[in-house]
Amino acid sequence: MNADSVWNPGRQRAPSYDDIVKAHEMMDGIVRKTPLQYSNTFSRLAGTNMYLKLECLQLTGSFKVRGALAKIGRLTEKQAGHGVIAASAGNHAQGVAFASARKNVSCTIVMPKNASPAKVAATKSYGAEVVQRGFNYDEAWEATQEIAKREGRTIIHAFDDPDVIAGQGTVGLELLQDLPGVDRIYLPVGGGGLAAGLSIAIKAKRPNVKVIGVESKAFPAMKESVKKGSLQSVKAGYTIADGISVKSPGRLTFDIVSKNLDDIVLVDDTAIVKTMFLLMERAKLVVEPAGAASLAYLLSNGHPAGKKEKVVSILSGGNVDMYLLGQVVAKGLMQMGRMVKIFILLPDKPGALKEVVDGIAELSVNIVEVEHDRLSSNIPAGTAGVYLSLELESEKNVPKLIEMFKKKGIEFRVVS
Template structure:
């Protein structure tokens, strides 16, 4: 059994971070409060320096290096948020940093990491592959490897999030946080179980990259054979030994959410809370939005990061609208005669839906003689309204197929 981080470690980390990180706000969420049946607050680490909580652990870890270690520089691997946290922390401390990022890492995260002064190397398809390259670089050059989650200093730094939550909301009953490698939820668990053991701590993973549930069931870290999710910030194939020990001991539950759930949560946070949150950062809110976790209130959902590629954001907003039943893509067939398209569009307008895109296809081998296929993108007011529109189209004799 690995020795766990203590509350004293986290309190020491808070002193180290004083004047370095922001004490991010707690914002009340009306939509999530309605679902939870009591007050829900959002811990806005998306507003943290470098756009996520990661700078906390990175700064504590790097600030503890000896002068000899500092002279050798640091190296890290990350899809983006840890990269930016390490780059910022190293820059603040005057230390050279090299960061390995997957080839497909979001371009804004790559650019931001470079802007903080890091040398960025793009390698591998996943964070795990980038980690291998970073470790090889450390062995070759002597640079100090800064693990994204599996180190006591990193866990202690991330745990300062919970110190701020309990100071601002001492009556909190549940804290929900996203989980990739487990550093954030481990640090939260250390604080909560030392100061308020009655508070429930819940971790949330993306269902397509959920290594903790099988690991907890097996009693040891289990590597996923493969993983895929829109939440690149929590796409980790295996828990760390240290974070696994913390989660096993201190976290009450780990639940999973789908990519659709994450998209809907991002959309809700953008529309209702006016907060830009990346998919990984929205995981805790997604668990509450979908009712995947039973919570005592007041509850706090940690929005762990806000670094999202604008191009990806456009796709995610559309995906979130579709997941919420507010955006439909479908195709209908009708006779290729004058007035037929106008009749179809008039029916949609009468249903008070809004057509955002139309594609009219005559040349398709799947069409019958004299037929045309019309593909539409339609905005509706929600799932019930979408159902009404589809029923109206079918009642009018249109064959509706979804794409």
């Protein structure tokens, strides 16, 4: 039996700075050295000198490929012959599949049965066999261990592995190369692989640089663990940032993060949606919810140290479901006050709606969607309820819109 087919995190040791350098050398010419982009827009919004590390432009769409390449690149011939296996519903799956294909290593990915069809298809496109088990990550992980033991495959853990951590730490090496004068780094935290690896690289050369982790308010597992000094599990909440929706961090990553991170802060979905929208509109970047978490915290809370510091936000991935992306655009417009949904009650007769539409057109407001409702119990007979989704130039147009409805004597209410 392959020893790595039996998962035993207790025997792991933290990687060193030299391990990260070796991982960087191993993947040189394979992974992209992603851009570090200074942003005037986000510097103004965050109140500091804001730099964006664009891992959303990395191969397979996220930083996860770095750890996968580092781990699979260190397999012995015997281990490679047995093949590898991983549990993942997203970015780790694609990273492991890509890295395995480069080394011609047999790869099985265990994904939940309710995983996004697009992510399943993307993983298969890299040559992996996808096995779907259970309806969440934990159930998929249990199946992964069973299959690994039966087939002798090496488990490629998503974060709690020293080689994987070393691979993720190469992001830190690139930051030191591109911005030696960096003062603070904000990055998303789920299981903690990126935070652990990057913090080792940064603190080894620049111990005064502040490294701050950002978790979802729905899954503050690492924050609670560090606060209480031992591994904690949190109740499953809900967040669109599935990439950082981890109920319990890794044992090894917890040990490293506890020593190296200067703080762990929390962000909610509302801030993440607004930030994803701003990244698309202002920076022309598609960033997934977990990838936008660190910048979302900065935009919603401001930067405490003032305008002189050089601050980096890690945009860790760009793999987002297209349906969710559509929702983000709509909700982002609403949050920015540029889209409003209004319910109006009109006489159910010809020309009633036309009068309203003409008034809206005079205000240079765009009608995005019209929905009639004549059957609900709260709609009196002889009338029609109409939901109007309206696109505005800015939230300053809303009072003018409301004044127009009042002048025309139209019964209305703002829905959202």
